[in-house]
Amino acid sequence: MKCVHLDFHTSPYIENIGSEFNKAEFTQTLKDAKVDLITVFAKCHHGYSYYPTKLGTMHPHLKFNLLKEQIEAIHDAGAIAPIYITMGWSEKDASEHPEWHHIDFWSKKRIAFGFNGGKLDEPEDTPLSDCSWITLCPVGPYQKYLEDITREVCEQFDVSDGVFYDICFMRDACVCDSCVAGMKKMGLDPDNYEDAKKYYRIKRIELMKSLTGIVHEYAPNATVFYNGGADMNRPEYAPYQTHFELEDLPTAWGGYDFMPLRAKYFEKFGKIFWGMTGKFHHAWGEFGGFKNRDALKYECADMISLGASMSVGDQLHPCGRLDKSTYSVIGYAFDYASKIERFSENTKAYTDIALWSSHTDADVGCSKMLQIMHLEFDVVDSGEDISKYQCIVLPDRVKFTDDDKKRILEFVNNGGKIIASGESIFDELGIKMNGPSGFDKDFICCEIDEITTPFLSYCSAYSVECDGEVLAKVHEPYFNRTYGKFCGHKNTPFKLESASYPALVKKGNVLYFAHPIFQAYNASGSYVLERYIKKAFDCIYDRGIKIENLPSCGRVRFRKSEDKSFFALHLLYAPPINRGNVCLLEDFPTLGGVKISVKVDKTIKSVRSEPDGEEIKFIQNGNEVSFELDALKLHKLVILSW
Ligand SMILES: [Zn+2]
CATH class of the missing domain: 3.20.20.80 (Glycosidases)
Known part of the structure; x- marks a missing residue:
């Protein structure tokens, strides 16, 4: 639509x-x-x-x-x-109902979005910034x-x-007179943030039910x-x-x-x-x-x-x-x-790898990496069935329930692969967490082509114990950068000897990054971290989609029809550019010789691009279908029919 x-x-x-x-x-x-x-x-x-x-x-x-x-x-x-x-x-x-203003829990002030520090009484000819509104509760x-x-x-x-x-939903709590009175009536403490959030949630859900109820009295199927x-x-x-x-x-x-x-x-x-x-x-x-x-x-x-x-x-x-x-x-x-x-x-993403949501910006970093690796992926959450996947990524800050731990262990015991990082680990996976190392920024030593010396992690590792295979080591800095002790313009240099705990370790079906690597990648965009993460993934995950000659800005999505006989492979390519205060797409270069290999569970009869309907020569070897695109400009939709 x-x-x-x-x-x-x-x-x-x-x-x-x-x-x-x-x-x-x-x-x-x-x-x-x-x-x-x-x-x-x-x-x-x-x-x-x-x-x-x-x-x-x-x-x-x-x-x-x-x-x-x-x-x-x-x-x-x-x-x-x-x-x-x-x-x-x-x-x-x-302006007519100041008593309706949303009052911020922390500042106890109304939320005057976009106004200069919430100041509404400037002279009338003061230039107004973009998107300036008072929020109502x-x-x-x-x-x-x-x-x-x-x-x-x-x-x-x-x-x-x-x-x-x-x-x-502009905030997650409000302490306007009406909310404070409501919280007290409900036995909640308006000075307690968790209570205020709980009240906000209850009232917002009540409001959604009430308004939707009214609309549906008149039109039961209305969105x-x-x-x-x-x-x-x-x-x-x-x-x-x-x-x-x-x-x-x-x-x-x-x-x-x-x-x-x-x-x-x-x-x-x-x-x-x-x-x-x-x-x-x-x-x-x-x-x-x-x-x-x-x-x-x-x-x-x-x-x-x-x-x-x-x-x-x-x-x-x-x-x-x-x-x-x-x-x-x-x-x-x-x-x-x-x-x-x-x-x-009626299509669904066709993939064997899923990102388990941590509900933090680690998800954004992880999703960026999966996209840069040209992988299709699902997102799963606590309580969901993960048995159909080959590999689950647990980025940085996942909180596990006892039931989640049980299901993850069962998954690993059945041959499933886990890629975990940062806090997203528990002892039963064979990696014992001792806590943060205490350093502000440390270094990783892992040979990545021309990079053979320790590289900056833009974060710091957790100290863990594991008798698995160490694939990368941590180098601590001499000290944290503080007012009392610092070295040069930026971070303190690394010690020449490596730390006693690993940076990357593989134990059976579990690969573990001791750094909150996805948050660090999301915040730094480091090219070396990107290559480090890719190299690590390839140690444990057998990619379902392999692409050659597609740059990092290329995007790949692979979907399977639920009611018809086709897979839809989308390739997109346009490098975003920062100009002024925007990130824009202006150049749409044509790429040639993009080689694709995808694993499927069907015998493919034809491969063609749409909407032009042009046939593409392909080879199927077992479950692997391979073909090459002569030209990819902006977007290419390839339909694999069975
Ligand atoms: Zn309120």
């Missing part, structure tokens, strides 16, 4: 709202751009509504029911129109108001296409999404979402490697999920900012390669006319997507 998230946060100081809205033109623009779904606004962050409302305030310069007209135009285009209602940010409500009277607004929207409009609530609630570190909210929209602006929010990890995490809930990027050069609300159309095509292909639907963020001009250039860019990307998206429907 090809979606647009059409923001419409519109200042009361702008007149003639919707004056250029033309239903037929709106419809045609969406049709031409092949849009299947577009979100439209009931209520925006300025606090104004775009339909005649009894409970709120219609935008002061809107003269007609714009939302109704937009929905009709969207339906005329054969698309669907979920309705957007703001939750956490509503400027008008925030939807507990107490504001919850009732949100419920009433939802009911009003459901009364006036057919909400079968869905409802989207925005800004739902209802609470934005901000598709967070790997807040899995408790996942059951209350009808689907997941993985908002991620790679250009402004830290690059292209986050979405795949989240997609793999949320895919396992078995609900529809889509990636959400933007048409902007930078981020939301950027009028006149454009993304390279090939970059957007890459992002859409990337989402398809992950089994996701795709959503592109835009912001409608106050005049109500969809921007011609924007829909030319979106249409270009969606045209390509429309030709290949069917190969993503």
Whole structure:
């Protein structure tokens, strides 16, 4: 499905709202751009509504029911129109109801997002930074108001296409008067962070159930999404979402490697999920900012390669006319997507390696490494069945329950391979943890081609005991860098003799990095650490996908159809570049001679690229299928049929 998230946060100081809205033109623009779904606004962050409302305030310069007209135009285009209602940010409500402000647990101050230190009383002509809003807490009277607004929207409009609530989870605790009173009533201590988090969780789940309940009274099958609630570190909210929209602006929010990890995490809930990027050069609300159309095509292909639907963020001009250039860019990307998206429907990642989520940034580092190694992988969590995998990676900070330990031991005893690091280890795996070494940064000695001397780990090892095969050694620094003792500009040099504990050790089916290596790699991006990790993986894991002549920025995804007879292999290549304050894709060089070998559980009858349908010569030896691509530019979809 090809979606647009059409923001419409519109200042009361702008007149003639919707004056250029033309239903037929709106419809045609969406049709031409092949849009299947577009979100439209009931209520925006300025606090104004775009339909005649009894409970709120219609935008002061809107003269007609714009939302109704937009929905009709969207339906005329054969698309669907979920309705957007703001939750956490509503400027008008925030100024009229200071008692609704979200109060931060630690500072006891309202959360004035983006304002200069939370200062709201600057002179009126002070320039305002981007994305400046006061956050509201939807507990107490504001919850009732949100419920009433939802009911009003459901009364006036057919909400079968869905409802989207925005800004739902800005913090994990609130101590506004209403929350404090509620906590006391429940016997919780508002000064205790864990109690405040517990209350927040209970009330947010209550709110989600209540609002979804109202929408479903009117349209039982409507999608209802609470934005901000598709967070790997807040899995408790996942059951209350009808689907997941993985908002991620790679250009402004830290690059292209986050979405795949989240997609793999949320895919396992078995609900529809889509990636959400933007048409902007930078981020939301950027009028006149454009993304390279090939970059957007890459992002859409990337989402398809992950089994996701795709959503592109835009912001409608106050005049109500969809921007011609924007829909030319979106249409270009969606045209390509429309030709290949069917190969993503009802498919699942086909892999024998999984990342066990630690719910920390170690997952990001680990996922980056797996992607750089051109591997397809799943993400698993505590309590899940891991018996189908060849190898499980336990990055840096996994916390195990007794049941998890039992299942991991059973997995290893049945021939499964474990790659563990940092704290993600327990004695029964044959590695005894004595605790942190106490150094700030140490060194690793392991021969990696031309690197034969100790290299910086950008972190420090845990001291462990193991009678397995030592594959790399630790070299401690002479001392930690402090005010009292330091050496030169940066870290202290290494001692010439190695430490008594190992850096990398292999014991049976377990490979263990004594460093929190994935966090260190994520933070440092060190090329040597990258090669060290790769070399270590190859000591224990027999890769299911082997690729030659694809650079580190190349991405590989391999999916198997659940109801048809094919595997879909996606290859993507575009090196991200940092320019100004963005990470962008501008160059799409053509690669030749990319050699691929994948292990499959079927006898393959044909290999072809799509959408052009060109046949590719291949060889199958047992379960291994090999072929070569003459040219890879931006994205190549290869279908292996059985
Ligand atoms: Zn509160």
